[in-house]
Amino acid sequence: MMANVSLNIRPEFKQIAEQIKEGSRVLDLGCGDGSLLAYLQQTRKVSGYGVDRDDDNISACLDNGVHVIQSNLESGLSMFESDSFDYVILSHTIQAMKDVEGILKEMSRVGKECIVSFPNFGFWDNRRQLILGRMPVSDLIPYQWYDTPNIHFCTVKDFHRLCTQLGFHVQDVRPLHNGERVPFLANLLASLAIFRFTK
């Protein structure tokens, strides 16, 4: 297949792939152009589906050789039976969701394990920009405040707290910057975090 020609491999894909057992079944929510799923298919031999609502992304997923279901995540995951996937992934999407709690609960229903990655609003450079009186704009948060799909930013600390509140068991937290793990002061030094949790 001419699959990986246009794959848009982000640094954290490797960190996600490391946590996924070979041959498992994966549901990738807000899968975008399908790059992550295509990468997992190649590196971890996974099967499964992407879900996205954007027309161009459906076309891109078809090019990238992944199976994609066009659907709005806000309307839930009723198409998927409970515990029907080994992993449900929500990568770089949660900040754009209206009903954050709703989607996290649905993920934990459908998946045996859940993986969520998000830009850490507590990252020092975001804080710096706020101190200077501006809304943060960066590689991971590339939008201006008035023209952004992002409505629910959080920090590493915040997300941890929400997981606890929802009764999830956090199995792994990977604070990252430029794809590398941040060894200390995660909430300050990580521009991105990956959480893996179970219900």
Place this chain on the structure above:
Amino acid sequence: MSQSIENDSVGIVVPQVAHFDEPLALTSGNTLANYDLVYETYGKLNSDASNAILICHALSGHQHVAGKHHADDKQVGWWDNMIGPGKPIDTNRFFVVGLNNLGGCHGSTGPSSINPETGLPYGSRFPVVTVKDWVDSQARLSDRLGITQWAAVVGGSLGGMQALMWSMSFPERIRHAVVIASAPKLSAQNIAFNDVARQAILTDPDFHNGDYYQHGVVPTRGLRLARMLGHITYLSDDGMGEKFGRLLRNEKFKYSFDVEFEIESYLRYQGDKFAGYFDANTYLLMTKALDYFDPARRFGEGNLSRALARAKASFFVAAFDSDWRFAPDRSREIVKALVDNRLPVTYADIESAHGHDAFLMKDPQYFAVMRRYMDRIYREVA
């Protein structure tokens, strides 16, 4: 080839007839002792016969899916925008087969064909046929053409139901099922619309219990009404509003029952046109086939997921948001059943103002995803 044929057309095509003498046992318990299937082909079958695509027609369709029958033909095949050189279903790559289903009125054996037992048109004696029967007859045509496995079986609406049935009836003989604007079974509302259409035909004084051929008449009025009703349900309110609104043919109301609104004129025209070339008995049969379609009942004790457990194909399912007769929720039922069985499926939920008829329109997103899915198939079989 004539100058009037564009480069992306399959050009001039000649329908072919396959005659079968092996009796076909039908779902209804009846048997067709022998029958003809009329079909057309476009493109070339490759050496290992792996690039064949079957196009299944919908309610009023036939074998002529692309190209023209002669140079001055004003009418191109009903899916000519989708099928041809360089089009989403690319005839430079694929060997495409279109056929007219049993019960049809475009050459395949149907109610208007001569019944060899009586020397008269079948009329009321033509048995009820189902989607399963069609698929069985299509499998025999596949044998005849030397196609052991279709790269894809493709269809919209009732055609999508055939693609779905193929995946369950002959799991080994279909690589991909492309199911567009379809449903796993009709809703009560859908059956109700079909029955109103049928009643229009059945109660036409010229119907003669289906044997109108011998009386030298056709139940034009009933067929016209049936088509007008159908046509309304295949469009969306918005689409119709956009095209016609409350436009009047003349400036003032006439306070009569003549044609006054443009939509009335359009529907009457469509109804008349249809009644002029389509057979009323075929319309009855095709709507009944729609009503009876319920693979969950046949293969899964009422459960679609169980029924699809036998399928081995990959699927592409597409629905249009303004299609209220075969709404996206119905396609999602199919997708869910496929996901339950861990089958490969891609689902496209396409925005369109054209209602159910959108599957015949050249919508950019629809064509983009179709093209890409067909590309994917080609990469597998090339």
